[in-house]
Amino acid sequence: MEENNVGKRRTEKKKVTSQPSPQSPSDPKPDDDDIFNLCVMLLPEIQRIVKTGKVPRESTIRQALRGMLRGDGVVPVIRSFATKDYLISYRGAHPESVKANKLTRAVVNLYNEDVQKRDIMNFRKPSFPQPPKSTSGEAQSSGKVTTPNEPSLNHSNSVKPAPSGTSIAGAAPREEFLYTSSKKIPIELPLNERRVYFMKHHETSDIPYLAQNNFPERIVVSEIVVMKECPFVRSAFDSKDTGKFVDSDDTAIYDPAKTANRKRCLRQAKIIYLADLIDSSFGRASKHYDSLSDWQADKLWKNTKSWVMFLRRDDFSENISCNIELDELCIFGTFLGAKNNAIAALRERYKAHKNRAMAEKLHPRPAMLPAEEPQRKKVSPERKTRQNDYAANEAQNDMLGIGWTYRHG
Incomplete structure (x- = not known):
């Protein structure tokens, strides 16, 4: 009996110790910011699960949602x-x-x-291509030769249309493609191929921009670069995704993967209308808003181009005529969230470009001979004759019209 009582006490102690300890009174109570931060931390893992259709056994999502599912x-x-x-x-x-x-x-x-x-x-769940199970003998016995690029005529697994009267507008799934005459292009390009367009103002036509004559002035930069070096821009896209920044009509920024009204002119690139973004509720909430609030549109666009050229490692010194304009460009970069080391690199880059331009002005490179200069060199009479052998109007072209010439000597 005593041994049984001792065993019961041990099991009771184990049960007590296995229970989770209550929250310490010193721990702060969770608020909305804590929920938001947790969602940001869990979002990448959730996206991977949705993309692959598999929940890893050691996934944090499995542990976090198990209690809710019970x-x-x-x-x-x-x-x-x-x-x-x-x-x-x-x-x-x-x-x-x-x-x-x-x-x-x-x-x-x-x-x-x-x-x-x-x-x-x-x-x-996303379906991944599987190797064909049929052998070559089965394909031959069916009397039909198939090719890898031949589309399937079996629509049993295709997506059924929604009932009549319903709308399927909204953000497109990640598996959506643009179909051309010869290939399909994914709506969301790989990260290293994505570009961001800074636009001076909104476009007036939705036809592809290469077919437009009055498409707005723009400048392009890699999405990886701009999201890394411009935290203000990155935060604007993140806030719009989470609903903190309301821009449903894409007046300030445009993301082709998240919009409900996809553009035809630039379907596969993010667009930033910086003047509208600064004037929006998100821009007005910036602590550096007053530094750019009174800038004219041309001045803002000039600094936008210079900053993007700096991010692309291009020479932007020609856009700056004095130190005051250089200071304005630094203010512009600070508004976009650039750190002190980036602003210092901007000044050093400008100084290096100016020194190089000054050195080339003091010690110009030897001028290259014009294109017509080699023709003035002494040419032998035989060479002159051979140069004119294939002229259609020359008399020595005995077989005119069939590509053969008659050469003297």
């Missing part, structure tokens, strides 16, 4: 929505077979809010 009725509600075989774009009701509670109603309300905001949810 709530009564949560799993049946989620599965009832996830069994749809088309893109979800209309409101849904609480399943009648599941007893409603506070948590399940919250899941249904969240689902309907996303639909109301036109955030399309695609529950279909």
Whole structure:
């Protein structure tokens, strides 16, 4: 009996020690900023799970959401929505077979809010190409020769259209492509191929910009560079994605992967209308807003071009005529979030460009001979004759029209 009592006490001690310790009174209470920061930390892992369709066993998401999924009725509600075989774009009701509670109603309300905001949810897991299982003998026996690029005529696995009266507007899935006559191009390019367009003002036509005669003045830079060196721009896109910055009509910034109104003129590049971004609610909230608030459009655009040229490691010294303009460019870079070392590098780069230009002015390079100069050299009569052998109007071209010439000597 005593041994049994000792065993029970040990198990009770183990149970007590295995329980999680309550929150320390000294720990601060979580607020909205903590929830936002946690969402930012979890977002990359969530995106990887959605993209691959697999949840790693050691994933933090698995541990974070397991407690929520254990709530009564949560799993049946989620599965009832996830069994749809088309893109979800209309409101849904609480399943009648599941007893409603506070948590399940919250899941249904969240689902309907996303639909109301036109955030399309695609529950279909991404499919990756599998090697063909049929052998060459089976292909020959069927009497048809197939090629790797031949499209499949089997539409049994294709996405079914949504019911009539519903809208599928909203952000396109990552698997969407632009189809041309010969190939398909992904809407969202690889990171190293993405570009950002700084535009002087909004475009007036939506046809491809190469076909326009009055397309606004613009300058292009790599997305990796601008997001790294311009925290103000990066924060604007992040705030718009999270809903803190409302720009539904893409007046200030444009992201082709997140917009509901995709442009045709520049479909695969982010666009920044910097004048509108500075004048927006997001720009006015910047601590350096007063430093640029009274700048004219031409002055703002001139500094925009110079800053982008600096990011591209181009020579921007010709755009600056005095130290005052150099100081203004530094103020512009500070507004975009550039650090002190970047501003110092800007001044050093400008100084190096000016010194190089001054050295070339004091010691100019020898002038190159003009294009017609070699023709003035002494040429033998035989050479002169041979140079004119293939002239169509020359008399010595005996076989005119068929590409043969008659050469003297």
